[in-house]
Amino acid sequence: EVQLVESGGTLVQPGESLRLSCAASGFAFSSYWMHWVRQAPGKGLEWVTDINQDGSVKFYADSVKGRFTISRDNAKNSLFLQMNSLRAEDTAVYYCARGETYAVFYWGQGALVTVSS
Amino acid sequence: QSALTQPPSASGSPGQSVTISCTGTNRDIGRYDFVSWYQQHPGRAPKLMIYEVTKRPSGVPDRFSASKSGNTASLTVSGLQAEDEADYYCCSYGGSNNLILIFGGGTKLTVL
Numbered sequence: 001e002v003q004l005v006e007s008g009g010t011l012v013q014p015g016e017s018l019r020l021s022c023a024a025s026g027f028a029f030s031s032y033w034m035h036w037v038r039q040a041p042g043k044g045l046e047w048v049t050d051i052n053q054d055g056s057v058k059f060y061a062d063s064v065k066g067r068f069t070i071s072r073d074n075a076k077n078s079l080f081l082q083m084n085s086l087r088a089e090d091t092a093v094y095y096c097a098r099g100e101t102y103a104v105f106y107w108g109q110g111a112l113v114t115v116s117s
Numbered sequence: 118q119s120a121l122t123q124p125p126s127a128s129g130s131p132g133q134s135v136t137i138s139c140t141g142t143n144r145d146i147g148r149y150d151f152v153s154w155y156q157q158h159p160g161r162a163p164k165l166m167i168y169e170v171t172k173r174p175s176g177v178p179d180r181f182s183a184s185k186s187g188n189t190a191s192l193t194v195s196g197l198q199a200e201d202e203a204d205y206y207c208c209s210y211g212g213s214n215n216l217i218l219i220f221g222g223g224t225k226l227t228v229l
Contacts, residue, residue, distance in 0.1 A: 035218070044120070045155070045163065045206050047218035059214045095162060102151035102210035102218065103168035110162055 002026040002106045004096045009111030016086055020111055022079040022096030027106075030054070030074040033099040036081050038092035039110075046092075049081070050099060064090075086115045121146065121207055121221035128227040129197045137224045139190040139207030145219055147188040151210035154183055154192045157223075158203045166205075167192060194226070202228040 008020040020036075035050040049060045049070040058070050069082040079096055093110040122140040129135035139146070139154075146152055152170045155163035165174050167183040170190065180195045190209070194201050207221040 037218070044223045045208075045220040047211075047216070047220065050217055059217050062215050065215065101169055102149070103153035103165060103208070104155070104163070104218075105165050105168070105174065107162040107164070 002098065004098065004106060004108035006094065006096050006108045006111035009094065009113050011114045011116065012086055013117050014087060014115055016115075017082070017084045018086060018113060020081040020083070020094055020096075020113070022081075022108055024077045024079065024096075024098075027098070029072075029077040034070075034072060034079045035097040035099050035104060036070060036079075037095045037097050037104065037107075038090075039095070040089075040092045043092075048094070051079070083113070086113075088115050091115045121209060121219055123205075123207060123221035123224045125222070126225045126227065128229055129194075130229045131197050131199065133197050134193060134195045135197060135226065136191050136193045137205055137207075137226070139192070139209075139221045141188050141190070141209055141219070143188055145188075145209040145211055146185065146190055148212060149210045150185070152183070152185055152190045153208045154181075154190075155206045155208065156201075156203045157206065163206065197228050199228050202226055 003025045005023045036048040051070045067085045071080045095110045096108040097104040098106040154167040157163040170185045183192045204223045206223045211219040
């Protein structure tokens with residue numbers, strides 16, 4: 001069974017940093033593109049970033065470019081999202097997601113990040 | 118590129134069919150056959166219902182079907198059931214490095 005379990009979500013102040021983790025199991029983690037998709041409270045889904053199988057290719061939405069960094073550790077079946085210079089508008093549930101043919105086949109349960117003073 | 122355009126709401130009675138539209142541009146939906154649809158119940162993670170315009174993942178009932186014409190994709194739910202009440206999001210490959218996936222704003226489907 002495919003499982004994606006996010007951790008690290010919490011309340012932070014504007015300008016602070018936070019690192020989200022995602023533990024993957026039940027599939028060959030190193031064979032898939034992985035994404036982070038977020039959803040602000042009461043709003044729709046927004047693609048944030050993705051990374052290829054070996055971590056050599058990464059893409060970012062304009063809204064987070066230069067502030068967020070995606071990475072992965074295939075030996076530990078883990079995906080990460082380093083978020084710096086956080087803003088109020090980054091408040092959202094962040095989903096770790098497994099990609100395939102430009103669709104998201106599996107989603108984690110989400111990690112809530114709240115940016116507020 | 119902006120988000121894909123979906124109607125905010127749709128509704129139907131049990132047993133009926135309902136179709137949700139998703140309008141993009143010739144840079145996304147109109148250019149690529151990488152349209153997907155997601156169902157999201159309140160407080161839950163989204164679930165993939167359709168990928169590559171018309172394909173259903175294993176386990177998704179065949180009451181869910183989809184199509185694409187030009188810059189518009191559509192999801193049809195036939196034989197509506199109470200458990201189909203949820204938010205539905207369309208998604209397309211965005212075709213650019215800073216917009217890999219473009220999502221629609223979501224449609225709240227109500228089963229009357």
